[in-house]
Amino acid sequence: MKKMVLMGRSECGKTTLKQALKGKKIQYEKTQAINYFDIIIDTPGEYAENASLARALALYSYESDVVALLISATEPYSLYPPCIDGVCTRPVIGIVTQIDSPYAHTDQAIEWMRLTGANPIFPISSYTGEGLWDLLTYLREPGDEFPFTRKELETPREVLSTKYEAPEIGSSVADMSETDFIDINDRMQV
Ligand SMILES: Nc1nc2c(ncn2[C@@H]2O[C@H](COP(=O)(O)OP(=O)(O)OP(=O)(O)O)[C@@H](O)[C@H]2O)c(=O)[nH]1
Numbered sequence: 001m002k003k004m005v006l007m008g009r010s011e012c013g014k015t016t017l018k019q020a021l022k023g024k025k026i027q028y029e030k031t032q033a034i035n036y037f038d039i040i041i042d043t044p045g046e047y048a049e050n051a052s053l054a055r056a057l058a059l060y061s062y063e064s065d066v067v068a069l070l071i072s073a074t075e076p077y078s079l080y081p082p083c084i085d086g087v088c089t090r091p092v093i094g095i096v097t098q099i100d101s102p103y104a105h106t107d108q109a110i111e112w113m114r115l116t117g118a119n120p121i122f123p124i125s126s127y128t129g130e131g132l133w134d135l136l137t138y139l140r141e142p143g144d145e146f147p148f149t150r151k152e153l154e155t156p157r158e159v160l161s162t163k164y165e166a167p168e169i170g171s172s173v174a175d176m177s178e179t180d181f182i183d184i185n186d187r188m189q190v
């Protein structure tokens, strides 16, 4: 599978997408640092929001095969300037997240993403699973076998916690290693 780095402002849904692509349940987890020991490199949104930290993102594009720019379909504006696909030496794809939200204006977000030069663009929902199979198929390399079927991937996830409905302090947090699916890394070669 192609190694992909996720970039985009805080709360656009990078970590949730990573959990959904790996077949896990959804549990809110603030990204504190870049995690690059994985087939999907997850970055904190602050790196995309702050000019000096953004330079670090450029370095992680070299660690990956594909750079994914994310924008939430609920965003009232776009963080990205036009034609930024040319600034890195990797293919740049666009991911429009949270298309299941009642506040989503997906067409507008796709248009903003198109202006960046990202291609192709995948509208997805990590909650419902919509669009995830197309994204995984894009990342697939010869010989890759997914540990779940399309139907399983597109089954709505159990959302254990969100940023706004966090578990109460003191209550136990679910063990994310206990999932219904096999982790995609179990069968993938990085
Ligand atoms: N409705 C809906 N909500 C989503 C979806 N994906 C993420 N969210 C919610 O959006 C909030 C932020 O998601 P995260 O995945 O933590 O966002 P992030 O981009 O990793 O944020 P940082 O780590 O701060 O950069 C959480 O409450 C998620 O549950 C989705 O597909 N649909």
Ligand SMILES: [Mg+2]
Binding pocket: 014, 015, 016, 029, 030, 031, 042, 043, 044, 045
């Ligand atoms: Mg995160």
